[in-house]
Amino acid sequence: MKWRRLNKNKMKIEESAKKAKQDKQPFQESINEVTGNLTADLNLIRKEIGHNSDVKFREFQMGTTGIRIAIIFIDGFADADVINNHILVDFMSASPKETGHPLKNSSLKDYIKNQALSVSGLNEVRTLKDITSGVMFGSIAILVDGLEDVFLVGGAKAKTRNIDEPATEGSVRGPRVGFIENLKDNTALLRRHGKDQNLSIISSQVGERSKKELVIIYMKDIVDPHLLEEVKQRINKIKIDDVHDSSYIEQLIEDNFLSPFPQVQSTERLDRVMSALMEGRIALLLDGSPFALIVPVTFHMLLQSPEDYYERWMAATLIRILRYFSAFIALFGPSLYIAFISFHPGLIPTKLIFSIAATREGVPFPPLIEALIMELSIEVLREAGLRLPKPIGQSIGIVGGLVIGEAAVQAGIVSPIMVIVVAVTAISSFTLPQYNVGIALRMLRFASMLFASVFGLYGVILFFLLLCSHLVRLKSFGIPYVSPAVSFRLNDWKDFMIRVPLFLMKRRPKLLHPKDSVRKR
Amino acid sequence: MTSSPLDRITSYQAVMFITNFIFGAGILTLPRTTTEKIKTPDSWIAIIVSGLIITLLAVIILKLCQRYPNETFYQFNQKLLGKWVGSLLSLTVISYYIALSAYEVRTMAETTRLFLLQGTPTWAIMMPFLWIGLYLVQGGVNAIARLLEIIFPITVIFFLLVMFLGMKIFEVDNLRPVLGSGVKPVLKGLTTSSLSFAGFEILLFIFMFMKEKNKVTKVPLLGVAIPFIYYSFTVVIVIGSLSVDAVVSQTWPVLTFVRSFEITGLLFERFDSLILVIWIMQIFATYVIALFIATLGLKQIFSKSTHAFIYSLIPLIYLVSMIPKNINEVFKMADIIGNFSLCLFSIMPLILFIISKVKERKYEKM
Known part of the structure; x- marks a missing residue:
């Protein structure tokens, strides 16, 4: 019976949604066009957006002709330079040559377009909706008495910050360029650094209410066309009122929302995006977010840092192996400790087990509880340090570290070995170059501890098998998430655990099916 | 893009399927099972000979499959034997795989209980293992192939490493005399040593999924060669270190061998539990493949593609695995399963191959 009721409810909801749509329809369908009568048009627009205090109307006359002109713009958002130095100057000093006939309709329009107005971006619109939305997005609307076209000039000129080194992804060597919140600046950065005519930047809009620009960036002659089609389709499916950050996009286009692993790479680093594009991947940039999204992504890409390619290959390889090792520790450190201490003490060297047993003397809890206390307090500390202002955050770290490290041991709540294990685990998880991978491993660590x-040890293996089973089933935009560890291709292994010298990396990763596979001749 | 019409596996992944399926719980008892019959240190010769025979059989299976490149065994046997006989044969094969996976799971539980988790009830050990397999099999043939590719290097490298660590207690004298009592005992041991290669028939079922279908003779060759080398190596080392008498008296000779040496100065001193834990992954692989083939068979016989079959098989496997009362009955079960598979898969492919040849000729005459 229950599902029937549910069904009914669903139908009701659908009906009401239909009604709402019907109610809305007439408003949307009545396209108010500009009449050409300036006073009437202005009244119409005033009714629509005039209640906003920052919308400014300015009326004046065109040069000596006496034709009335009005400009509408948002104070502080539209480019004031364009208004003052171009529009006002151009029109006020305009002196169309006397041809005998009064300037009307098409000749007036041509005159304004061809001779009077000295700005590059010029759009002609007719409907009220286009005008108001244009003004709201930062353009300057120019209404000319007697003309049925309205000119929209220029774009928004919002304040932007300077280009800095990204705070979340530091590196010792390499360009110190990170994206900022302004999309135009970001695409310009990409153009400047990727001087390739095949670098394609395709724009689309997301958000039903607050329309934001989202660009899809790829290399036209490298990217797999199927992949591109898939990305476009998924973006087109996004129906949401507003996207505040590119992470919204990430969550809306990812393959499996139940997976703890990030299936889209997000980065602030320009060089990371560039190298991804060169591998045949696709980047997405949203206006207002400094984080670019890169798809598809496989697990090994999340453990790489751009710096791996800036260092010489030996150092880079060793660091990469170190990173895999620390990912393993971050995931399995405490659980292996629990497994060995509570189930298989016989496996540990005898001397070590004696010293561990000695330190554990007087600790009232089983290893799991001990580990949970420590791990939880570390997580709490980390979260507290993140949310507080920076100077206080640091002192929290010191105080917390002292409390956990020293006092907890002194009080006999935990054993010093446990402190070491937890600290090593925490530090290991910091070495991961992507923040969200660290979070995923931290979550999984607790599950692994429970299994252990x-x-x-059997539990640890079970957890490993479960994790592998999940990973092998996971795909990111059609690419197996565990590539290139599987579907063995020698070429892709050159850039997996080890990073071979650059002159040996002659081909792009095959797992992405690039159209042009040659990287270096 | 996200889901191709039919999942495909590469030749390398097919090799992984064969190798991982042959490996299983068997290797832990292999030195004992072969030596019990032979009673001389010549088990390794038996392994080599039977390995060669099995390779031949695997190639015959490949040839048979190549005649029906887009069908599995379940489908083309109906063409060759008629609908009813074919279905009956398929059902037999399916029940064989159910029994096999049940045996693998039970052995895993028994060894785990013995070496790792004394006192934990068998069902508690088996349940999560079964469930994880269920989750993986739902991912289809590609997911399984990828998992095999991940666990194969881990298990094999670790196993070899531990074997090499035990080299210091290896004595060549234990392997002598070679063929001291003639060829006869070796021939007697051939059946048991061939049993350890049960699983080579997997090609009958996965050939349909392979991307490359011509010139793939290397797939069965390599697929059997890897366990072949591995088995010979294990038998030589274990018998060489423990001597024939000790091997025969031990239930798990490989684990006894690993237990018999200690390496000081390393992080770990003893490796028996570790190697068992690592080998659990390999048992998992065998179990998952068997489960997958059983569900595939049910799907294809009833031509329905649902997950319902997997869900219904799990309790069945659990029940079957609980039939043996103790470890000796488990071994008896292993013998029955092994003999059955050897009879079934050594003779049947040959017969089917001949039938298909004959049918083809008839067709040509007409």
Whole structure:
């Protein structure tokens, strides 16, 4: 019976939604066109957006002709320079040559377009909706008495910050360029650094209410066309009122929302995006967000840093292996400790087990509880340090570290070995170059600890098998998430655990099916 | 793009399927099972000979499959034997795989209980193992192939490493005399040593999924060669270190061998539990493949593509695995399963191959 009721409810909801749509329809369908009568038009527009205090109307006359002109713009948002130095100057000093006939309709329009107005971006619109939305997005609307076309000039000139080194992804070597919130600046950055005529930047809009520009960036002659089609389709499916940050896009286009692993790479670094494009991947940039999204992504890409390519290959390879090792520790450190201590003490060297047993003397809790206390307090500390202002955050770190490290041991709540294990684990998880991978591993660490406390080493293996089973099923935009560890291709392994010298990396990763596979001749 | 019409696996992944399926719980008892019959240190010769025979059989299976490149065994046997006989044969094969996966799971539980988790009930050990397999099999043939590719290097490298660590207690004298009592005992041991290669028939079912279908003779060759080398190596080392008498008296000779040496100065001193834990992954692989083939068979016989079959198989496997009362009955079960598979898969492909040849000729005459 229950599902029937549910069904009914669903139908009701659908009906009401239909009604709402019908109610809305007449408003949307009545396209108010500009009449050409300036006073009437202005009244119409005033009714629509005039109540906003920042919308300014300015009326004046065109040069000596006496034709009335009005400009509408948003104070502080529209480019004041364009208004003062171009529009006002141009029109007020305009002196169309006397041809005998009064300037009307098409000749007036041509005159304004061809001779009077000295700005590059010029759009002609007719409907009220276009005018108001244009003005709201920062353009300057120019209404000329007697003309049925309205000119929209220029774009918004919002204040932007300077280009800095990204705070979340530091590196010792390499360009210190990160994206900023302004999309135009970001695409310009890309153009300047990727001097390739095949660099394609395709624009689309997302958000039903607050329309934001989202650009799809790819290399036209490298990217797999199927992949591009898939990305476009997924973006077109996004129906949401507003996207505040590119992470909204990430969550709306990812493959599996139940997976703890990030299936889209997000980065502030320009060089990271550039190298991804060169591999045949696709980047997405949203206006208002400094984080670019890169798809598709596989697990090994999340453990790479752009710096791997700036260092010489030996150092880079060793660091990469270190990173895999620390990912392993971050995931399995405490659970292995729990498994060995509570289930298989016989496996540990005898001397070590004696010293561990000695330190654990007097600790009232089983290893799982001990580990949970420590891990939870570390997580709490990390979260607290993140939310507080920077100077206080640091002192929280020191105080917390002292409390956990020293006092907890002194009080006999945890053993010093546990402190070491937890600290090493925490530090290991900091070495991961992508923040969201660190979060994923932190979450999974707790699950792994539970498995270990129930089944010991067998539990750890079970958890590993479960994790692998999940990973092998996971795909990011059609690419297996565990590539290139699987579907063995020697070419792709050159850039997996080890990073071979650059002169040996002659081909782009095959797992992405690039159209042009040659990287270096 | 996200889902191709039919999942495909590469030749390398097919090799992984064969190798991982042959490996299983068997290797842990392999030195004992072969030596019990032979009673001389010549088990390794038996392994080599049977390996060669199995390779031949695997190639015959490949040739048979190549005649029906887009069908699995379940589908083309109906063409060759008629609908009813074919279905009956398929059902037999399916029940064989159910029994096999049940056996693998039970062995895993028994060894785990013995070496890792004393006192934990068998069902508690088996349940999560079964469930994880269920989750993986839902991912289809590609997911399984990828998992095999991940666990194969881990297990094999670790196993070899531990074997090499035990080299210091290896004595060549234990392997002598070679063929001291003639060829006869070796021939007697051939059946048991061939049993350890059960699983080579997997090609009958996965050939349909392969991307490359011509010139793939290397797939069965390599697929059997890897366990072949591995088995010979293990038998040589274990018998060489423990001597024939000790091997025969031990239930898990490989684990006994690993237990018999200690390496000081490393992070770990003893490796028996570790190697068992690592080998659990390999058992998992065998179990998952068997489960996958059983569900594939049910799907294709009833031509329905639902996950319902997997869900219904899990309790069945659990029940079957609980039939043996103790470890000796588990071994008896292993013998029955192994003999059955050897009879079934050594003779049947040959017969089917001949039938298909004959049918083809008839067709040509007409």
